[in-house]
Each structure stands twice: as structure tokens, then as C-alpha cells.
Amino acid sequence: MLFKNPVTVASGTFGHSERYYDLEEVKRLGAIVPKTVTFHPQTGNPPVRIVETASGMINAIGIENPGIDAFIADKLPALKSIRVPLIISISGKDEEQWVGIIEKLNTQEGITAVELNLSCPNLKNKVLVAQDAQATMQLVKQMKALSKFPIIAKLSPNVTDIAQIAQAAEDGGADAVSLVNTFQAMAIDVKTRRSRIGNITGGLSGPAIRPIAVYMVRRVAASVKIPVIGMGGIMNAQDALEFLIAGATMVAVGTANFINPRAPLDVLEGIEAFMKENKIDDINEIIGSLKV
């Protein structure tokens, strides 16, 4: 996979492009990752779905999406027309669904890669696929064999050793790994003694998680040979550069989109300015350049 620049958006954070974004600007992004698509339509979790926390947020949206058929029929054409590389994030509840989604995507053109959202149930072990190295390896292997598009494994940080899971994805044949997804979290309303999230627990994102995400990207980049897409609380170019220096070949801007819809472009322009200032012509001079 080749992209014209290393900046993309994280799944689930970018939407309604035609109404709110200047498409000429969106075209400058390295890639777009729309919200995760599941086999069947999902209505999402009951409100309250988000809560603001210190330098971040907890969300439990519940992957509200129209399902793969409606996605292909209604959303994909408009996304393709933006003419930016598309990375389609998918998630299945069981093997049949995963296979079904991939087969449906295989009928399409104009997709650059498929990202497997592994933060999904692993029915055999009662943990997430992303929390089980063996399950990760097997699922990636199966998807890689079926898919006509490159496969990216999106990893969960809710594991003891994320490098081990990344290696499992690499062993399964993944073309790249992306990390991190959100951290399991909760916030409690002291007055009512209830969770402030309808789903009780949710996923923490935003700058609050960035130092942990940078650490994990560093660990994974040192452990696998495939490219690493880094994300976790990137608000500006400085943040993105941390991930690149830690070894990410590409970065995704997620939660920052909610505060500053122009954040991905600010990050891109900031990296360009940094390179110019430091007389760097090739982004590869930054990637993995951590000095120890």
C-alpha cells in the first residue's frame, strides 16, 4: 500500500463529508477510514453514549451502522467519489459474518484496504479476538486468504502485551497493524451512583491516552516488520510526530475531529512545516527515528 502522505482519520470519527467539509481539503488526506461496518445493521447503544473526561472522552456508541449491504449501496459510492484512498473498517460477530462481509466487499472496486476491527467478541474464549493471539492469527489468516484487498489488523490496547498480538496478526499475514483502539473505561455520577454511560462501560480516547498509545506503538514497531498505523489522542502535528518517531508509518486522527474538524489537515500541514523547517525531504527520515 502506498499513500501520498501519512495522515488519515480514525474509524468512527469522520462523517457527513458532503455537508460539512470542503472536499478539496479532504482530498489532501492520505486516506479515509469510515466508521466500522458490521454484517447486519446495528442501531447502537441506548443513550447516554458519550461522556467528557479529563483531556478525553468515553464513548459507547455501539457501532451504529447500516450494515454491509446498505453501506455498499448507499455510502460507498459517495465515499469513492471523494477520490481519497479508502480503508474500510469491518467487524463480524462470528466467522460466518466475517466471511460474508469480505465476500461482499470483494465484489467492489476502489477500496485500498480492509481494516479488521478485532475488538469484537471471540465466541470460543469469551474475550475479544484482539485479546487472544491465537484467535487474532487465525482470523487474520482466514481474511487474508479471502480478501482481494490488503488487510490491516486494528488492535485493542486492553491486553497484557500488545506486541504479542501484533506478532500474531503478522503471522496471520496482515499487511499492516493499526493501534490503538480505545481503552475500556467508566465514569460514575457520584450523586446518582450510576455510570455516566448508558452502556455502563465504554472506550476512553483523546489526549488522555496518548502517552500509552505512543508507548504501545513503539513496542509494536520494534516487534513486527509490517507497517504500523499509530493513533491515540493525536490533536496536532507535534503529537503525530511522536507516533512517527516511535515507529508508525502512518498516523490517524480520531477524537480530535470532534473538537476541530480540520484537525487532520492541521496535522498534515504541521508535519509538512516541521519537515521544511528541519530540511527533511523524506518522511522515512522521521519514521522510527527514536534515539535511545
Next chain:
Amino acid sequence: MKKIQNKYKIITNESLCPKYWRMVFDAPQIAAEVKPGQFVHIRTDEEGLQPFFRRPFSVFRAQKYVEIFYAVVGRGTKLLSLKKKGDSIDVLGPLGTPFIYPPESTKQVVMIAGGIGVAPMLILSDVLKKKKCALFLLYGARSREFVYPMTEFKDNGVKVHVATEDGSVGLKGRISILFDKIDWTVKDTFIYTCGPNPMLKAVQTFAGKQGIAGQVACEAIMACGLGACQGCSIETTSGYKTVCHDGPAFNLDEVIFH
């Protein structure tokens, strides 16, 4: 970004009564485009990240300048209240689905607002005063501190009735005691309402019994304001809908209040 994200200069920022403030800023683009019921999404802490999210505010009025009406309730609105004339603010907007206007045959429009829920009603009356229907505002608040003079409404020909929970202004009691002030037998009455959810539920129930149609402006904790994160969804008769993109304005009988 389409030109919907911008920095605008503050013209005035003052308290209108002990609990409520009005900020006026120079945003010709928003002023030209905004429709009643739409909102602006303001970054109250541009330097730091406290609060992290933007804060949504109904547009109170849009003439030469854009006005918002707000209560100081937390750190975000506190920071907003500290802004001075000449300072700039980072605004995203106008956003959301506006109110639909009443049918041409409408004889009277009753706006029912609780507390800060009065915010989208002034800009609405600015538009509706040009139509040939009688305008009423039923306003409910906790006490005198939450009631501002409302001269702009009166200037628009709106007949205003106020109730406060402690009786310090107008009738004593909740807003429902003002329902008697309206002749609901008038054919083609239309309701607009905004306020706390228990009040909206009471208005919805009342309107349902009377067979009166209307619109409601809803509130929710919001992150993006663009319909992207789907965080502000509420329950409606046709499933979850986002307050920021599908709303804030919904049909009164469509929202399921809990």
C-alpha cells in the same frame, strides 16, 4: 473545512439577569445562513482542553450580529462569560436541522420554554412575526433570577406569560399552570417547545391530548456537532437520531422522553 469553522469577534458579552448571559459576535456568514432552531458549537477553552468538547448553543438572534443566550453552569460557560468585547471565539456553525415553520393556515403559535430553553424562541419569533398568526410565549423558570425582561419578544408582538416555581415573578408554579392562558380551542394552533426533559414530556402529553402539532428543540451532551460521532443520539419513534444532525428540532410527537 467549509467555511463553517471560523474565529469571530465578540461585540458584547453581558449578563441579562443574574443567571443568564448574552454574547453577541460578528459572524456575517452565520447571520445570513442560520435558521431558527439551529445552533453554533463553541470551543470555550482554545488554549487548553478543559473542557474538552465544544459547547453547543442555540442561536438566540441573528440580525446584523449573531447572539447566543447562555447560563453559566460549568467551566466552559464560565470561560465564555469571561470573554470581553474585542476577544475572538472559535465557532462552528450554523449546525443542525432547524425548526419547520407552521402550516400557512396556522392561527396561533404557542412557544413553551423552560429556563434556558427560551434561547431558540427569539429568533423564531423574529421570523414568525411576519406571518399572520398570534404569538404567545409561556415561560417557566425557577425564580426571578432566571427571568430577563423579554422586551425583544414583546417588541415582536409576542404575548408573554411567566410562571416561577417560587412565585417571585408571574404565577407561582410549574409552566403547566400557564396552559390555561391559551385558548386551545383555536383551530390550527402550533406549538414550539424547548426546556428540561420532564417539561418537554408534559408538553408532549398535553399537546397529544389536545391534538395539537408542534416542534421540539432537544438538548444532549454533544461531541462533534456534525453527526459524525453519533454520541448525542436520543430515542425517537423511528429509532435513534442524533440531536446535532437530525435535530435539534424534531416533531413534538416523535421524541421518546424518559
